[in-house]
Amino acid sequence: MQERTSWRRLIGHEGTFLASLELWPAERTGRSRHLQSGYRAGWSLPEAGADPAIHEGPVDLVGVRSLAPGTAGTVLIHPMWPEAWQGIDAGARLALVARTRHPRIIGEATVLERRGVPASAPLRVEPFEETPAHARLRAVEEQPAPRGHTPPAVAVGGVALPLLSSTWGGARVTTGPSSPDEEAALAxxxxxxxxxxxxxVAVTVAGGEVPVMAEIAYFAELGPSGIPTGERRDVLWDSRELTHQVDRARASWRVGVPPPGSARAVVVTLTFGPGSPGQSFDVASWGFRLD
Incomplete structure (x- = not known):
């Protein structure tokens, strides 16, 4: 088990963009959360033209642990798929977009320097290392059903967890809160x-497919509206680690995530490989609070 921000071992290169970031104030965006280092950010790029796609570029904050709405700082942007960032260089202005059901801009960044970002780099999805025993078992097991059009059901101790957000399926359907009121209601x-x-904590996931990556985020506090906040600790498991942790059943699988300790809330994010050739990864998050 390793505690690392989820996307780091998935990105297939070491390039970054150094940028100055200005977060818009909460009165303008409706978002009161601080931006934490390691945030899996979405960006609207100037070269996108008429394409409304949001391109992933997680950020590390330089010199600070978090940025409050209405403040500014320096960040390192890690482009997840550098192919979409080929035209981005010093001076480019990028819009930081909250990845919700109705994406909204929450800040703007100006690129200061492009640092070794390649023209192309595939994601580092580690292959499943199958032992002879696994191969014999697979030969007699039923093949898992095709992936559904919606994320699987997830439960802890028989209690169903609500779906917090997702980007799912060939149509890239994105779900999540689109306003502060929806965010508070979801919390x-x-x-x-x-x-x-x-x-x-035993987490049970419906279906036979095991993801290529799991991120478990532990939040130290709950805000006034019950929204998880405060110091955040991330635990990442890649496909190799999941293979050793998962307990399979016929119609589901279960994994014991690390003890929550003093955390007030836990969010589990699962990333599944492309459902078919040419499709993107499917990502979904679920959560619970602790008494």
Whole structure:
């Protein structure tokens, strides 16, 4: 088990963009959360033209741990798919977009320097290392059903977890809160679970397909509206680690995520490989609170 921000081992290159970032004030965006280092940001690029696609570029903050709405700072942008960033260089202005059901701009960045970003680099999806025993078992197991049009159901201790956000399917349907009121309502829907904080938490996922990556985020606090906030700790498992952790059943699989300790809320994000050739990765998040 390693504690790392989820996207780092997935990106297939080491290039970055150094940029100055200005976060718009909460009164303008409706977003009151601080931006944390490691945030998996979405960007609207000037070269996109009529294409409304949002391109992923997670950020590291330079010299600080978080930025409040209405403040500015320096960031390193890690373009997830550099092919979309070929025309971006010093002086380019980028719009930071909140990845919600109705994406909205929450800030603007000016690129200061392009640092070794390649023209192309595939994601580092680690292959499944199948042992002879796994091969024999697979030969007699039923093949998993094709991936559904919506994310799978996820539960902890028999309690269904609400879907917080997702980008899913060939049509790239994105779900998530589109306003502060929706965000607060979604936070209020998080079940309050009484768990042994010193023991792993068993998370059950419907379906037979195991993701290529799992990120478990532990939040230290809950805001006034119940929204997870405060210091955040991330645990990342890639496909190799998941293979050793997963307990399979016929119609589901289960994994014990690390003990929550003093965390007030937990968010589980699963990334599944492309459902068919030419499609993108599917990503979805679920969460719960702790009493």
């Amino acid at each position: 209020a829907s998080l079940p309050r679970l009484v768990l042994d904080r010193s023991r792993p």
